Amino acid sequence: ANRNLQKYGKILLNHLPHPTTQLLIDLCTGDLSLATQRPRSPVSPLSPLSPISPISSPKPPPVRIFMSLFVDQPNYLIQFLEQASQKRWGGFGISRKHEKLTVSKTGPNKLVVDTKEKKAVWNTLLELYLSEAYLPPVISGKDSKGRKYGAPGNFSVSTETERVKEKLLRKDKALKLLKNQDISYDSNQALVLCYLAQFDEGIIYLYEKMKMYEEILRFYMAKDDTDRIMQALKTYGPHDQSLYLLALAYFSSSPTTLSTSTSELLQILDHIDSHNLLPPLQVIQALSRNSIATLAMVKGYMGKRIESERKEAKANRKLIQNYLTKCTGCHGTLDLPAVHFLCRHSYHQRCLPDSDRECPQCAHTYRLIADQRRAQEINADKHDLFFEK
Numbered sequence: 410a411n412r413n414l415q416k417y418g419k420i421l422l423n424h425l426p427h428p429t430t431q432l433l434i435d436l437c438t439g440d441l442s443l444a445t446q447r448p449r450s451p452v453s454p455l456s457p458l459s460p461i462s463p464i465s466s467p468k469p470p471p472v473r474i475f476m477s478l479f480v481d482q483p484n485y486l487i488q489f490l491e492q493a494s495q496k497r498w499g500g501f502g503i504s505r506k507h508e509k510l511t512v513s514k515t516g517p518n519k520l521v522v523d524t525k526e527k528k529a530v531w532n533t534l535l536e537l538y539l540s541e542a543y544l545p546p547v548i549s550g551k552d553s554k555g556r557k558y559g560a561p562g563n564f565s566v567s568t569e570t571e572r573v574k575e576k577l578l579r580k581d582k583a584l585k586l587l588k589n590q591d592i593s594y595d596s597n598q599a600l601v602l603c604y605l606a607q608f609d610e611g612i613i614y615l616y617e618k619m620k621m622y623e624e625i626l627r628f629y630m631a632k633d634d635t636d637r638i639m640q641a642l643k644t645y646g647p648h649d650q651s652l653y654l655l656a657l658a659y660f661s662s663s664p665t666t667l668s669t670s671t672s673e674l675l676q677i678l679d680h681i682d683s684h685n686l687l688p689p690l691q692v693i694q695a696l697s698r699n700s701i702a703t704l705a706m707v708k709g710y711m712g713k714r715i716e717s718e719r720k721e722a723k724a725n726r727k728l729i730q731n732y733l734t735k736c737t738g739c740h741g742t743l744d745l746p747a748v749h750f751l752c753r754h755s756y757h758q759r760c761l762p763d764s765d766r767e768c769p770q771c772a773h774t775y776r777l778i779a780d781q782r783r784a785q786e787i788n789a790d791k792h793d794l795f796f797e798k
Contacts, residue, residue, distance in 0.1 A: 410436060411470050418478040422485065430485045433478075438496035439469045472497070473529040483543040490534050498527065524593045531586060531594040538583035539606035547572055580608060587611055622649045630659050635670050642677065650686050653677055657695040661702040671706070678710040689714045736760055737770055 414421075414433060421429040435441040472493050479486035537543050548565045566572045586592065587599060596615055603611035609628075616625045622645035629637040638656060646652050660674040661667055667674070681687050689711065696702040734743040738760035746758040750768040767775065 410441065415474065415478075418475060419480070422478055422482050426482055426485050430482075430489050433475050433489055434492045434496070437469050437472050437475065437493045440496070469497070471526050473526050476529070476533060483537055484545055487534065487537050487543075490530050490537075494527075494530055494534075528593050528595070531592050532598055535583055535586055535594065535599055536602055538579040538586070539602050539608055539611075541576065541606070544572055544576055544579075580606075580610075583608065584610055584614070587614055620648075622652060623655065626652055626655055633666075635673055639673055639676070653681055653686060654691060654695040657692065658698055661696050662699055664701060667701050674702070674706070675709075678707065682710055682713055737768075 414436065418429065418433065432441070472490065475489070476486065479489065545565050547567065547569055566575065586594070596619060600612065600615045602608075603615065612628060613625060616622070616628070622641075625645065626638060626641050629641055638659070642652055642656055656677055657674065659666070660670045660677070678692070681692060692710070693707070696707060734755055735741065736743050736747075736757045737754040738756045741757070743755055743757065747755055748758055748761055749755045750771070752768050752771045754768045754770055756769075761769070
């Protein structure tokens, strides 16, 4: 059955698309029951046939080897892939018993799922869902068998409204496929398909999945969607602060854009200032690329930044003064050459006598302690003095 369907499947699909599609689904999911009859006895040629003995069906063939048969039947291909994947893998991404396993080269005891077939199925389904060329045509009336167009097994619709509904349904399926974390598909190919189909939801999801936040912002800028730009900044700005510079450059890119988005530009400046996200120089450079934004617009921001920098500089100077060492003699700021004593007093060299090797402030106290110690050492062996006292 496998070889015959590969050979004659395209002809069968052109003449009997619905039953042939169902036959291929049964074959690829293991539901096709194969049976043989035992040969009749040569002695009793008229004896009744012996009971049919079922033969265990072989492993289902790969789904992708039959996809080329549907080259002229894209809507039946969707039906084939959806039902085959549902029965084999449980739909978008759940592995089942017929899934092919191969031994990993990294170790004999490790099994890895061969995702090539699934990836081919998902990529093909995504292309079929998104391409308008594969939507059913609008044909009114009935076919040669008397069936109304749009009936099951006849992939046509009778009105443009039905075609639009089918288009929305397929895009909804495409988005569910993209968002399913259990399946593997080519993200770059999916992004190209979404762009060709102008499928905005898919484009944004893939950019977000690949962490291409700048591309998300540029996508909304190309559409002049101010609300989405601000929402993107709120969502992705914490991950990439350069997005704020890109937004500032966009809002000041033309007089028209600036006139309609002045409040948004001021909001961004206020957010940058309140969270201290970027240096003022980078902000000014971003705004001055096109010479559209005026100084009056950024006066408030620059005033706040200058005042903040001034306060910070004042606090730093005060902190530096607190850390500066002062001369114990003249109480002036200590500079070189200087002399430091172990008692933690420091002097300008010019504030010390040339012959003074002791700290002038601690010398008297030190001499008293030294005299007491010498007296104790002298009297240490005079025990009679202890009893006399």
